[in-house]
Amino acid sequence: MTNRTLDPHEPRRVLLVDAAGKERDATSHWLTQRGDCVSTVATTAEANRMTAAQRFDIVVLALEDPAPEALTLITQLRSQNASLPILAICRDASIAAASDAIHTDKCDFLVKPIALDDLESAIRKISRTDAVPNGNKRQTPKPRIRRSVSPIIGKSVAIEVVHQWIDRVAPCEMPVLIEGESGTGKELVASEIHAASRVADRPMITINCAAVPATLLESELFGHEKGSFTGAIATKRGLFEMADGGTLFVDELGELAGDLQAKLLRVLEDGRIRRVGSTCERQVHVRLLAATNKRLADEVRAGRFREDLFYRINVLGTRLPALRERSDDIGLLVAHFLGPGWTLGVGVLPVLERYTWPGNVRQLSNAIERSKVLSAEPGIVSVDDLPPEIVAASGDQRVEIGGDIDLETINRSHVLKVLQQHRGNKAKTARVLGINRRSLYRLLDKYGANQR
């Protein structure tokens, strides 16, 4: 395969060939932080397969000593594509010397230990092209055209950061971890990543680890052979096989038992799975997206989640903000959930903005849905229509206890205007204003506008 013309807005696609370990994770993490899209393989054989199947902008190859296969790989890559930049990192300077024969301006060697600055300048040097002077420098990725999934509503800084992160991680092949409280939109974000990924034309298959009994989870994920356990009346493909070539979204990853964590790590390392009851292994190529409402780092500390799996899966991780951390988005979200022809009565938005939303966007969506059903005035949701716990918790004080009415937000002209709009109908006016009828009478008395 030939390498593509580099678009300075596109993340650079890097194939990192390195045995699994902390060094590989660190290099991969560093490249990803720079905005590169990194695919990682452990062996030269896998690297061969990957480069035959996909286009890369550069191969970073960590050579072990002695490294005849690695040198063979360089020669092979060279013969497939003479202009593909290759950076080889080796432990022994003699290997670099021995490789002079294949040394070109598109191939360079670094000898360990290496500083990240050296890595940076070596990558720049060999990946310099006419299309992208001075290397494919990181720039803000251009907005991607997305397939139509439900939109992620919000304009807060926190949501803007999430959008930018999605643009960065979507084109990569690495696993992605999405953390966040329940209802913050983790599944929505996973769908968005898939829709903006290179495998968007393939299905995204979802499994919720908390919803499948632990005894069945292995068979769900990896499949089983007929007769491998009681009830296995036929051979079944697992979700990894079904998602081959596409995306698997593993929700509630924090619920995965220890033995399955080990098996998941194995798939992430080399893409190999084994059906329950089978002796043969199968190779799959699956983009893994995972979500959890736990803090996985805490789970690691508590000994409930494997540290190696956590580091493997969390290279591109993020945590979605809770709704209370972005209450400036509540107005937009409410308008979205209300839909056309509906509006909020006076004083409702501040009540919603003051609430802490432990169930996040899902709770808000349900609250609006309920309020629309219960609304006495078609097209208007007033405070009385909101779930009482939300009104109570937000400290709303509309009741007619002397002096407690929120006169700040209900000013004279507005009250009279609403009354006029409803042709003097006080029941409707009170509902729209989000106050009870006695409070409205008292206001009208005060304004000298009461004509009972």
Ligand SMILES: Nc1ncnc2c1ncn2[C@@H]1O[C@H](COP(=O)(O)OP(=O)(O)OP(=O)(O)O)[C@@H](O)[C@H]1O
């Ligand atoms: N920013 C958003 N814009 C629009 N809708 C949203 C947003 N965030 C969440 N939602 C909606 O809220 C509901 C819950 O979202 P989602 O299922 O993605 O949350 P989650 O974090 O995966 O929840 P859980 O941890 O309980 O599985 C969905 O109906 C989703 O469409």
